[in-house]
Amino acid sequence: MADPASDPSRFDIAVLGAGPAGVGAAVTAAWAGARVLVIDEAPQTGGQVYRALPEGITLAPGVRSLEAAEGARQRAELEASGAQLVTDHRVWMVSEGFRIEALGPQGPAKWQADRLIAATGTHERVVPFPGWTLPGVLGLAATTILMKSQRMAPGRRVLVAGCGPLLAYVAAGLGKIGAQVVGVADLAGPADWARALPRMLARPDLMARGAGWVAQIAARRVPYLPRHHVLRAEPGADDALRVTLARIGRDGRPGPERLIEADALAVGHGLVPGTELTRLLRAAHDWRPERGGWIARRDTEFRTSVPGLYLVGDGGGISGAAAAWHQGRVAGLAAARAAGIGDAQILSDRITLERRALRAAEGFGRAMSAIMAPRAPLYAAIPADTPVCRCEDVTRAEIEAAVAAGATEVNQVKHWTRCGMGPCQGRMCGEAAAEIVAAKQGASRVQAGLWTGRAPLRPVPLADLAGDFDYADIPIPKPAPL
Ligand SMILES: Cc1cc2nc3c(=O)[nH]c(=O)nc-3n(C[C@H](O)[C@H](O)[C@H](O)COP(=O)(O)OP(=O)(O)OC[C@H]3O[C@@H](n4cnc5c(N)ncnc54)[C@H](O)[C@@H]3O)c2cc1C
Incomplete structure (x- = not known):
């Protein structure tokens, strides 16, 4: 059997997402001595806020960008940390034992990690x-x-x-x-x-x-x-x-x-925390509209209810880029300590320092999050014939008809209407559909339910899902002679 320590596809800690939260987590976990893998679907690290300019495009002479400077600083820190970075790979599946499957320019890739730090950010409402x-x-x-x-x-x-x-x-x-x-x-x-x-x-x-x-x-x-x-x-x-x-x-x-x-x-x-991964891994979630909507439950070191799964950054509640960075750093240190890597006392002391910086950053981010909280009257004003799910062309009237016919929560509405089943997997329509379901029933968003997480997390061609699979290889026994 291969020794896990020498297996290049096995890591102590994997970080999914290389925005400020993911980079913060990777650098501190690597600093503690962990073997760290960071994966992102973007061509370069930085996430949404510190998105790098593509090759060939530069800032005009004399133009200064604080974001470009901070992005470059974080990129340099990650490079020096020793964490292994894989960009241009979209992760479409994470299964038990943190087996990670992704699709990159050269085809499918797989890794496994003892701990997973999710830093997958948000999407737009x-x-x-x-x-x-x-x-x-x-x-x-x-x-x-x-x-x-x-x-x-x-x-x-x-x-x-x-x-x-x-x-x-x-x-x-x-x-x-x-x-x-x-x-x-x-x-x-x-x-x-x-x-x-x-x-x-x-x-x-x-x-x-x-x-x-x-x-x-x-x-x-x-x-x-x-x-x-x-x-x-x-x-x-x-x-x-x-x-x-x-x-x-x-x-x-x-x-x-x-x-x-x-x-x-x-x-x-506003922004909605991206919960695809935490829902897929069946973490416990709470309805927190003032933090953007449904978010996975976390403790002070960003552990979710799933053992070994951490969640940092805006995916755990909208807090902004500054807070995402410090949350990541806390989780990176905590995950390394939980893995028995590094000096536990030194790591705990550093966590205390990071938490102080985090408090100031989070206060600002939460004020912004409250300004962007969902507003029920806006959903109430959506006309009946307006498409809510634009991938599958499902209108408000069709969602309400499903509720009138007996659907009691969002997953039933999805099965009956295909709302949320398209390529975006409900990222664009999920919030509006859930608000409509709740309003039609006179129920709360908690009663309207949470969309069950399903693979693929990102669209993948069927050929890549199938891999080397060939129907001819299925061992079908020959029919027994009569
Ligand atoms: C479209 C958009 C633009 C934004 N622009 C700004 C801005 O200009 N300024 C600002 O202050 N805030 C902006 N925000 C808010 C901003 O995202 C956060 O405040 C901050 O970037 C949060 O950092 P994060 O590390 O939590 O997430 P992000 O920066 O979003 O990083 C998450 C990373 O995870 C990766 N990822 C997610 N899922 C997968 C997957 N399945 N496979 C592989 N990679 C994956 C993404 O590619 C991304 O790089 C924006 C948000 C969105 C949705």
């Missing part, structure tokens, strides 16, 4: 509205990918709408790369921002960055529309969009409407 599937309408967070990886704007005139810190970040960034921002429609109002302020003060550096974006938007005289929501988008002349917005009243209902024309609409209603 977009509350469906008529026209949300039109060309030119894209997510707010998705717009950051376009801006960061290609230095491109989605159109010449862009309307930016939704909630949370990405609103100001995207509006300021689009202005910098030459787009005209025709308006910033914020779901939150001054009172919401005032409530968030005390916790934001815990990180004056991050506050100053946000204030800088707001100042840039104001300097360009971009109209700011507080407490406004997109009601619908329709095709206009010359490939433009006609976007109807309404001011949200105190009761959460739309008030007077206004029309804005734009080439593109960047719209996002």
Whole structure:
């Protein structure tokens, strides 16, 4: 039998995701002396926030980016740590004993680890509205990918709408790369921002960055529309969009409407923790809307209810990049200590230090998360014929019909309607569908249920799932002679 210590596919600790949380975990676990593997589907580390520019694309001379600098610093720290990095590999399956299966440019790859640190981040929440599937309408967070990886704007005139810190970040960034921002429609109002302020003060550096974006938007005289929501988008002349917005009243209902024309609409209603992996591994989850939605239950060192499985970063509740980094570092140290690697006392002392830095960063992140919490009236306003699941083209009316026919929770609705069964596996529609199921039943989100995690975590071609399998190899016994 192969010695596990010399088996190149076996590791003490595997880290899934190389954003700030994953890199933080990998560097501390490797520092403690563990054999660490880090896997990411992106071509370079950095995750969403520290996404690296692709080869051949550079920042314009004189342009400084704090994110690019922090990303480069984290990349260098990871390289020096001795952790093994595998990029361009999308993990589609993790099974018992942390057997990890991925698909890369050269085909399938497999590894096994004694402990797994999940650092898989978030996805975007977009509350469906008529026209949300039109060309030119894209997510707010998705717009950051376009801006960061290609230095491109989605159109010449862009309307930016939704909630949370990405609103100001995207509006300021689009202005910098030459787009005209025709308006910033914020779901939150001054009172919401005032409530968030005390916790934001815990990180004056991050506050100053946000204030800088707001100042840039104001300097360009971009109209700011507080407490406004997109009601619908329709095709206009010359490939433009006609976007109807309404001011949200105190009761959460739309008030007077206004029309804005734009080439593109960047719209996002917050971030949702990515729970595909923790659901697949059947970890216990809790409904925490103020942290983004369903999140896996964790202790103070980020252990989940599944032995050996840790969860760090925004996938465990929206806390932002700064908190993700420190959470990762705590979990990396804790996982190494649990594996009996390194000096337990030294590791515990370092965990205490990291936890101090984490507290300040988390305060800021949680204030942002509260601003992005799901808003029930927006879901209530989705018209009956609007597609909710855009992969399988399932409307609100079809989801409600399934509930009326007896479906009591989201998994039954999925089986009956195919809502959430498409390539995105419910990442885009899951939140809206669950809100609709809960509202139709007059039940809570907890009663509406949690989507059961299923492989594949990411779409994979059937040929890669089958591997070397050949039907002719199935040992079918010959029929017995009569
Ligand atoms: C589209 C998007 C854009 C964002 N842009 C910004 C921004 O510009 N500024 C900002 O402050 N915050 C941004 N955020 C929020 C931001 O994600 C977090 O605050 C921060 O990056 C969290 O770090 P993390 O390490 O927890 O997750 P992430 O940075 O999201 O890292 C998670 C990593 O896991 C990898 N991964 C996940 N699943 C798999 C899998 N199955 N196989 C292989 N790899 C996998 C992903 O490729 C990713 O690199 C964005 C969020 C989203 C969804």
